[in-house]
Amino acid sequence: MASECASCGKARRSVGNRITRRGLSKLSGGIGLKTTGITRRTWKLNGRKMRVRTAEGVRNAWICMKCYKAGKYQKV
Numbered sequence: 471m472a473s474e475c476a477s478c479g480k481a482r483r484s485v486g487n488r489i490t491r492r493g494l495s496k497l498s499g500g501i502g503l504k505t506t507g508i509t510r511r512t513w514k515l516n517g518r519k520m521r522v523r524t525a526e527g528v529r530n531a532w533i534c535m536k537c538y539k540a541g542k543y544q545k546v
């Protein structure tokens with residue numbers, strides 16, 4: 471799949487929530503945190519498309535930099 475790392479299969483993009491809070495936490499002596507907003511956010515994997523040598527031969531694949539630095543793929 472083009473939307474994930476060819477080695478570890480991690481998705482290029484994962485989604486979650488960004489929560490904005492206001493106030494001082496109870497631990498710090500406040501009355502507690504109030505949630506003032508929730509917005510969607512994405513985490514993008516550090517990676518790039520490159521020509522690499524795989525078991526099937528030389529081909530273009532999207533590789534995350536974690537796998538690339540670990541030496542799992544050699545750039546051609």
Ligand SMILES: [Zn+2]
Binds near residue numbers: 477535537
């Ligand atoms: Zn990877």
